[in-house]
Amino acid sequence: MATSRGRGRVTAYLESAKNLTGCACGLAGLALTFTGLAGAYWPVVVAGLYGAGALIAPPARPPVPDFPDVSTQLEELRADFATLRAYLAEVDLPPAAAGRLVELVDLLDGLLAPGWVSDALGADPEGVHALSRAVHQDIPEAADTFVRTRWWTRITPGAEPPERHLERQLELLHREAEELATGLREAESRRQETHTRYLEDRGGH
Structure with missing residues (x-):
């Protein structure tokens, strides 16, 4: 059961806005690497951009309960x-x-x-x-x-x-x-x- 919860958390994070935004920023870092702008520190640049993207993404918001009107x-x-x-x-x-x-x-x-x-x-x-x-x-x-x-x-x-x-x-x-x-x-x-x-x-x- 604990393993299932762990897998659920991992799946939820992979689908979260934080991870998706971080990945988009990380891809931008890779683009800088391919153009030669990141230099020898490209892993740090990619990781840093991923982290920055994950930080600026809005937090996950639980759905509002649907009460009867x-x-x-x-x-x-x-x-x-x-x-x-x-x-x-x-x-x-x-x-x-x-x-x-x-x-x-x-x-x-x-x-x-x-x-x-x-x-x-x-x-x-x-x-x-x-x-x-x-x-x-x-x-x-x-x-x-x-x-x-x-x-x-x-x-x-x-x-x-x-x-x-x-x-x-x-x-x-x-x-x-x-x-x-x-x-x-x-x-x-x-x-x-x-x-x-x-x-x-x-x-x-």
């Missing part, structure tokens, strides 16, 4: 959101919490809708992260903990109703989604205002 992330998030909606449809929620959940799901559905909304969202990585966290963690956790806590409450009555916590959680999540939507709307408004100022400045008004 925002559009791919949003497509995956939409698919996960559809899975979440199917799960939520099977959860038995009290009317008040069910109403808050419908409002939250409708708002997230609008934010994840393909088109110019996604384009605006794609320019906000923090917004994409917030939606991903809500879909993958916050909402399913709120629903699942409610179901489990409600079962315990039924066999050990007297504790605080789990509906209150669920409603509060959904209210907070809806507020976060509203703040994200407001931020995107304000960004579009600033873009519109910037274009107006640009047209005014271009016209000299």
